[in-house]
Amino acid sequence: MSRLRRTIRQTLTIARRDLIATVFTPIFLLFLFAPLITGSFGAVGGLGAATVAQGSADKARVIAIVPAALARPIAEADTRLRAAFRRDEDAPPGLTTLRPTGDAQAQARAAFRAKEYDAVAVLYGPLASPHILAAARGGRAADYLTLLAQETLAAQALGGRLPVVAPIRTSVERAASSQGGRRQSAFFASLGIFFLTLLLASQVIGTMAEERNNKVIEILAAAVPLESVFLGKLLGMFGVAVLFIAFWGTVLSQLGAMASPGFAAALHELTPAVGGPVFALLFAAYFATAFLLLGSVFLGIGAQATTMREIQLLSLPVTLTQVGMFGLAVAAEAHPGSWFQTAVELFPLSSSFAMAGHAASSPALAPHVAALAWQLLWVTISITLGARAFRRGVLQSGSARWWRRRPASN
Template sequence: MSSLRRLLRQTMTIARRDFVATVYTPIFLLFLFAPLIMVAFSTIGAMGAAQAADHGADRVRIVAIVPDALAGSLNEADRRSRTIFRRDEEPPELVTLTATSDPAAQARAAFESREYDATAVLYGPLDRPIILYGARGTRAADYLVVLAGQALAAERLDGRLPDVAATKTLFARQRATLGGQNQTAFLAVFGVFFLTLFLAGQVVGTMAEERSNKVIEVLAAAVPLEAVFLGKLLGMFGVAVLFIGFWGTVLGQVTSLLPPALGGVVGELSPAIGLPMFTVLFVAYFTMAYLLLGSVFLTIGAQATTMREIQMLSLPITIVQVGMFSLTLSGLSEPGGWLALVAEVFPLSSPFAMAGVAAASDALWPHALALAWQALWVALFVTLGARLFRRGVLQSGSARPFWRRKRAEG
């Protein structure tokens, strides 16, 4: 048996061992359903916040103090204008009041009304209206200006605006829009980032139990440490694939029930390279992102001696991941710029950046080069991690991490 084949066999043995040890435990079910638990609590909080917001929004009004002869024109203009707003974007309900001899005092009194919460109040002639508005009434004040203009036009056209009989036809695009490609690029980067943030951090603690029960010495004596590191990395990656496969199947069934309107919005997110190839590249870049970050985290976690140290490493690891995400987003804002090039070349951010490139560009050759570049760094990180563990932790039976040894030697 060749040395390469033996190394691969040993690696897969370690991977299978870690995969089975992780999946065949009750705690894995809690990990598998963790997104459902988070979504449930988030939904409960969002519903509570929405109910509180809706309760307050129900009392908000915009007020127009005008003569009775103009009230009908204003209400008609308001009815027509609201058709262009989504339900959650509609201006507050319009209230028209009959103007008195002192409309300015009447406008100020409208803000003190106990029947509603006035956010903007209009009074005066429609060609030169005066509008008072509250702290969050800027848009409501602008809306009242539009209503005043439409009502004034209606009065000058014998009291009614002309009706427009438009023919509206739904058109299906043959290619994705530039905005859709940019949105797809952002979603691709966020998808890779979220999955690695949620899953890759699990690799940090995989060596802790092995070191505590002295199993790592047995493994190191039986197989090369490179095989141990790569096997553990692949084993945890298998757990991640199982997790994604489960939730991908669930979400696939849910999205098939989306209404046609939302289905059209999803269709606008078509990547430039085509959906089949984009799916392949997204999976490939998630794999590389997991292996790159996982190999770094495995190397760092292997130096820790206690669970307390592993917990303390969680914050720096999260900061690194968020930093790579921020670097990639900065590069996406200026495609072809030097920051985008840095994000595409730097190994830890390269999978994020290239996932965005796959959505915004139809060229294939950069992806072959990027995947080879990332695979090279995975091999380097695994090799470096094994050597640091061999020379540091296992040397002379020492279990102290390298930063403690340097401090002791100093």
Template sequence: MNGFSRLVRQTMTIARRDFVATVFTPTFLLFLLAPLLMLGFGTIGGLGAATMAKSGDAKSRIVFIVGGEQARTVVAMDKQLRRMFRTSEQPSDLIVEAPSANPRAQAKALIDRKGVDTYAVLYGPLERPQILHVENAPRSAEYLAELASQVLRAERAGTDAPLSEATKTVVSRTTTSSSGQGQAAFVSVFALFLVSLMLAGQVVGTMAEERSNKVIEILAAAVPLESVFFGKLLGMFGVALLFLLFWGTVVVNLGANAASVMPPRLAAGLSEIGPAVGLVPYGMLFLAYFVMAYMLLGAMFLGLGAQAATQRELQMLSLPITIFQVAMFGFAAAAAANPDSWVATAAELFPFSSPFAMAARAANSPELWRHFAALAWQAMWVIITVTIAARLFRRGVLQSGSPKIRRKKVVAATS
């Protein structure tokens, strides 16, 4: 058996040991179901926020002080203008009130009325209307001003009915839109960040735990330290892959069932979101970049965890690790938003942000040659990072390797 075969066999032995020790434990089930718990808490928080927002919207309004025939025209024009807004972007409910003897005092009283939020009030002649509005509602004031202008146009035209009837024809895109590709790029970066945040950080604790109970010293005495590091990285990657296979199957099944009951308008909107390289190549590239992102971040975290002697030191490392991951996410997200900028090039070249940025590149651009070069570049940095981590651990923690240099210096000095 040559040296390379022995190295591979030793690496796989360490990987199998870590994989079995992690998966065949009761806590792994909690780890596997962690996204379900996160989704549950997120849903509860989202429902609470939505309830508060709806209760606030129900109490908000804008007021148009006008009387006579103009009041009916205001209501008709308001209905026409609201058709141009999305449901979530529509102005507050319009209330039409007859003017009093002092319209300005009436408008001020409406703004100050308790129990209801009045954002803006219009009063006075429509040729020169006066609008009172609160500080954070300039758009409500603009809407009332445009509504007054439309009412005057309707009066001069002699009708409040639409002056033209357009024929609207729905057509389907044959390709994904540019905005859809941009959305797919951001989703790619976010998905890689999310899974790497949940999975890659696990490797930090494995080395620190085995260092504290002296197991790492036994392993280092039996096999090369590079095999230990590569083996642990591969073992924890197997755990991450099992996690992804489980949740990937769940998401695909849920997505297939949801597509059959999805509203046509929502389905049409989702159909415009897609990667530029195509779904099949994108799926393969996304998996490849997940492997590279996990290996790169995992190798770096493995080296950091190997330097931690206690759990307190490990906890202190968790904050810088999280900040680094968030920084890589922000770097790659900026690259996804500007695919042809220097930021994108820098993010694609920097090893630890390269998988995220290149996943976004697959969504934004149909070119494939960049990805082969990027994967080779990232694989090289995985080897470099693991090698550096192993050497730092050998010289800094095990304190071996460097004495040879000192002995050579001593021999040279005596000769």
């Protein structure tokens, strides 16, 4: 058996060992359903916050202090303007009309102290030149009261009624995705790789430290080259990540099949520039390279740590760096063709995030071949450096420096 085949066989043996040891445990089920558990807690918290916000929104009001003769016209104008807002859009607070009693300015200020509603903005005075009082966050409501006054005056100028317009609407599908859709798909591509690597690649850091404490790593290092051990562990955890993505990808695809036509149309706007099938392949490739590169860094860090406290302290800078790389990739998409985008695409730790966004926003395929080769080169370098650092720093079996070598005796 040649040396290359023996190395590949040893690497795959380590990968299969780690994959089976991780998947066939009860903890893997907890890991698999971690997004559901986290999402459930988030949904409960979000539901409570939404309930509080909805209660506050129900009491919010815009107030119009107008004579009795204007109460009905301004209410009709309010109905016409609100027809432009859909249920899922943030419409202005409901309108409450009050009749003026004495000092209109004092009455307007007193409306903010009322207990039966929460006044956001109050209008008083003649509609042609009204006075509007706005609360701290009532700027938008004040603008709405201005439009309401204009609408009411326009209706009065036309005899109390505005002309009815009956538009003929026709739905049009784009032949290609819009520039805005490409920008959004680029952002979601970078976000997807960032989220998956942040969730999955960090699991690698504890594997080496655990086996180091159990003295298993010394047995493996005696039988298999350390580079094969490192690569095998990375491939094993990558197999775990593929199972995780396959499971949740299947679940989300079934949920997507039941989505509304409006949601499907919104997804159509996110069509990547290279096309759906090609983008799926590139996304998988960039996720693989990002996982292997970050995983090799985490593996090298875990190999140097002896306790969970050390692992947490050492992994924090890598995680923060990963967040920074995602921020750089998103910022680079806002400057296409610039030196900044090129630098972010060339930097190894941010290359996968940036190139995934590049695939969504640009139809060119040639840069991706070079980018994938560049990233695989850095994966190899990272694995080699991690193995050498473990061999020298932990196993104390590295070769001596050339300046420390003693001359051979005669």
